Amino acid sequence: MLRITLRDGEKAIVNGAVIRAVGRTQIAVENQVSILRGREVMRPEEATTPARQLYFAAMLAYIDPANRDGHHDIVVGLVGALVVALEVPEAKSACIRFASEIAQGEYYKALATAREVIAFEDALAAPQAA
Structure with a gap:
C-alpha cells in the first residue's frame, strides 16, 4: 500500500x-x-532542453499508456542524443540507467533518473567560474 x-x-x-x-x-x-x-508533473512549456524533453516524454509514457509506443519512440531518440551530447561519464551512466529502467517498465524510477540527467545538463550549461 x-x-x-x-x-x-x-x-x-x-x-x-x-x-x-x-x-x-x-x-x-x-x-x-x-x-x-x-x-x-512537467508542463509542455517547461520541456525546453533535451533532458527536460526526455523527462516530459517519459512522464507521458508513464501516465498515458494508450499512446506509450509513440512516447517511447521520442524517448529513444532523445536518450541516444543525450548519451552523445553529455560528455561526463556519470551523465552517460545516468542516461544508460534511465534507458534500462524504461525498458523494464519502471517509469517512476526512470523519472527520478531523468531528473539526474537534467542536473547534469544544467551543470554543463552553467557558466564556468573563472
Whole structure:
C-alpha cells in the first residue's frame, strides 16, 4: 500500500486523471497505479532542453499508456542524443540507467533518473567560474 499526502490545492495525476486536494488530504493506494504528485508533473512549456524533453516524454509514457509506443519512440531518440551530447561519464551512466529502467517498465524510477540527467545538463550549461 502506498500513502501520499496532498496539501490543500495540490494536484496529482492518478492513472491519467488529474485530481486536486480540497484541504489537506491523505490517500491510500491499495493497488498498482500510475501516480505523480504536482511537483513531479512537467508542463509542455517547461520541456525546453533535451533532458527536460526526455523527462516530459517519459512522464507521458508513464501516465498515458494508450499512446506509450509513440512516447517511447521520442524517448529513444532523445536518450541516444543525450548519451552523445553529455560528455561526463556519470551523465552517460545516468542516461544508460534511465534507458534500462524504461525498458523494464519502471517509469517512476526512470523519472527520478531523468531528473539526474537534467542536473547534469544544467551543470554543463552553467557558466564556468573563472
